[in-house]
Amino acid sequence: MDLKSGYPFWAVKNGLFLTFPRLEHDHRCDVAVIGGGITGALIADELAGHGHHVVVLERRDIGWGSSAASTALLQYEIDTHMVELAKRFDERRAVMAYQGCADAIIELERLAGELGEVSFERHESLYYASSEEDVAPLEAEFALREKHGFDMEWLDRDALKKAFGVDAPCAILSRLAASLDPYLMAYRLFERVQARGGEVFDRTEVATIEPGESGVVLELSNGSTLTAGKVVIAAGYESQRWLPTPVAKNRSSYAFVTDPIATEGLGKLRHTLVWESARPYLYMRATDQGRLLVGGDDDEVDEPARRDARVMEKAHGLARKVEALWPHLTINPTFSWAGTFAETDDGLPFFGPHPAWGPHVHFALAYGGNGITYSMMGAPLLRALIEERPHPLADFLSFTRLQSEPTDEPGSVSSRA
Incomplete structure (x- = not known):
């Protein structure tokens, strides 16, 4: 394969x-x-x-x-909202799943400290609403996570724009996230x-x-x-x-990494993982060298030849999305690739x-x-x-x-x- x-x-x-x-x-x-x-x-x-x-x-x-x-964004936030897991199973198990991921980040940090240089870095995670229709689901998600003690901050449109330069309806800023070289x-x-x-x-x-x-x-x-x-x-x-x-169902996701970007250009992106509520979603993070690693635009292609042919087109499409969010950045996909991943039903x-x-x-x-x-x-x-x-x-x-x-x-x- x-x-x-x-x-x-x-x-x-x-x-x-x-x-x-x-x-x-x-x-x-x-x-x-x-x-x-x-x-x-x-x-x-x-x-x-x-x-x-x-x-x-x-x-x-x-x-x-x-x-x-792998783009190696380490988050306790699961692609399926805690609210949805609670409906599907029950609230106790939904919280267990999220808390298990949170504990895993702390354990990965401990392991990285024992192993030596693996480019492990702690970050925050910004999850923004892609549209007005996603505001209510994010509000419900924030409330349930807050109920169970997850360390977060709610950002409305003005606060989000001021802090991160993102023009979106709202966002959840989670304090616990990380990245590494897998x-x-x-x-x-x-x-x-x-x-x-x-x-x-x-x-x-x-x-x-x-x-x-x-x-x-x-x-x-x-x-x-x-x-x-x-x-x-x-x-x-x-x-x-x-x-x-x-x-699970196999799919393809696409990614690229830029040349190093000056610290003042990256701003808070240097230490913040970013993803959105749309599905499939855009996601990104910086490397320890100040490169921006961007992924998304997933599709159902599971044929290597077809996936190969789409890599550059997908990379440039993702670059345009990032430039639309942060117009001051010029995004050049230096290395681009695609990979198979699988999604389970839940x-x-x-x-x-x-x-x-x-x-x-x-x-x-x-x-x-x-x-x-x-x-x-x-x-x-x-x-x-x-x-x-x-x-x-x-x-x-x-x-x-x-x-x-x-x-x-x-x-x-x-x-x-």
Whole structure:
């Protein structure tokens, strides 16, 4: 599966940071993690750090799938409003989902401090109403989040214009948000997995998965086998090939990064993530080099050739939208790309075993616009399941959620992370 097009900035910026060997012999481990992106890295690090012998398998080079194309906006705000999740499920679980993402940002900050330079920065998050029709939903969203203690500020049109130069009806300014370099962080995490006794293999493809009573046997495309007590399938949007029925729909999102922009030109954009209420939405943030990273204009294209052909047109369309918001900026897409992402019906991830595979095969489907924060949430959750311990989010984020009938229209998601 071809997951990206064009020139993703992180891969250009960092290059092939490290190399890892192929697995070309029969082997054993406690837990096999299939997938060498940021999701697999966070899960492998969590397990290796608590005494599990972990083996990671990636069929490409490490970090070369969707992680290289991620724009890595870290927000507790889920694409599906808390109000909508409360209607669909209940208020308690809606708050749990949002709070889980908030806690994940703090945990990612802690991890970044341990790992060293991964371009982690704290930001605020500006969510503005794209039209007058979106004002009432944002007011309801603000009220519910405020009720549960989320640190925010309401900006009316005048306050928004004064503070950020955006001419829009209103906005929610959330105090907790962040950004990082997901490609570099994945490599740093895999370095630590190795230091803790784990093993990382790339250019190693899994052909079949055979669960048994006491474990799982993975047959590799080169004929070797890996026998594991547990398996975690964290292969991003390719993970659905292992499911009897897809649980998400693949789409494409488009992004570009500019040349560095002077600090006075960026203003508050230097430390503020920005996104809007329209769906699909425009989203952006600055890098630690002062470049503006812009994404959006998602579509339902899931064919690499068609997606490739749209990259430059989409990039220039996004640039015009940014210039319309901030006319003083001249936006030049220096590196442009597109990537596959998947959206679930409710905008939430899935973690844990699937009935079709039994108790030893777990999935990590961190789908939607909060992919990295979801992955951080999922890492300790999966460790708890593997260690047969309870976790407060285990039931809610499991495949049993599919048995619940929605009570409202599904949220539309995008690919901020």
